[in-house]
Amino acid sequence: QANEEALVVDPLNNLFWRFDMRRLTAEEIRDSILSVSGNLNGKLGGPSVFxxxxxxxxxxxxxxxxxxxxxxxxxxxxxxxxxxVKRSLLVPILNQFDMANTDSTCAVRFMTMVPTQSLTMLNGKFINQQAVAFAERIRQQGGSDLSDQIQFGLRLVLSRQPSTEEVTWATEFVETLIRKEQVDNKVALDRFALLALNLNEFIFLD
Structure with a gap:
């Protein structure tokens, strides 16, 4: 667990006093998105899916x-x-986030950080579909008050209780979309859901 004293003594973590932050694998990212949106099918076994x-x-x-x-x-x-898995046809979100090499044996995966990953997480069809589903889950399970809905959504994404400041900021984000951009409540919450799925704390494990 991180603490100030250890951070001063070993800021680069050469002595492994804490777990190094890592990005989720391609499969973990896709499965986490489906889980948060409420669409993950946990069925076991059977043939491949497309x-x-x-x-x-x-x-x-x-x-x-x-x-x-x-x-x-x-x-x-x-x-x-x-x-x-078909070598010539790869699922975009898995391919973008460094799934195993399909052209040869893959003993080690190398993590890349490139602009197309961010573009995929903002503009990809899959992520936008799941963001809409996530927003619908928030509306159905998060209560009728916007602040409660925001808190519920952030708790799902962050796997922890969000701070008051985080809830306030996100609530103001939605209210600003409604007031200044003149979008309806549904679209505003859809955009919040997409934003939440793009948080570093959702994609990285620390």
């Missing part, structure tokens, strides 16, 4: 309509360990 791929990805294949199967939305939302 999440929906963007048309741009399918277009890279010589047979765009015949090389990727079709799973129901419920099946497609199973854990990433069940996702079909």
């Amino acid at each position: 999440p929906e791929l963007p048309e741009e990805v399918l277009a890279t294949s010589s047979r765009p309509t015949g090389v990727w199967g079709k799973s129901s939305p419920e099946e497609a939302n199973r854990r990433s360990v069940y996702v079909k």
Whole structure:
């Protein structure tokens, strides 16, 4: 556990007095998003599943309509360990966050940090669909008061009780969207959900 004395003595953690922060793996990120949104299918066993791929990805294949199967939305939302792996057609969110190399044996994964990862987490179809589902979960389970909804959503994303300052800031963010950008309440909460899924504390384990 972090403490000020140890931080002064060994700021670079050369003596391993704490756990080094790490980013979640590609599979962990996808599964965490599905879990928070309430869409994760925890079914065990069975054949591979085929999440929906963007048309741009399918277009890279010589047979765009015949090389990727079709799973129901419920099946497609199973854990990433069940996702079909085809070397020429990779699920974007897994590919962007350094899934195992599909062209050769992969003893070690190397973590990259590139702009396309941030763009995927903001503009990707999958993340935006799940953000909408997450916002709907917040509306249904977080109470009727906006502040309570924000607190509920942050608690799910952060896996801890959010601070008063965090709840206040996020509530003001939603209210500003409604007041200044003139979006309706639903769209504003959808955008908060997308923002919450992009927090470092959600993607990194510390």
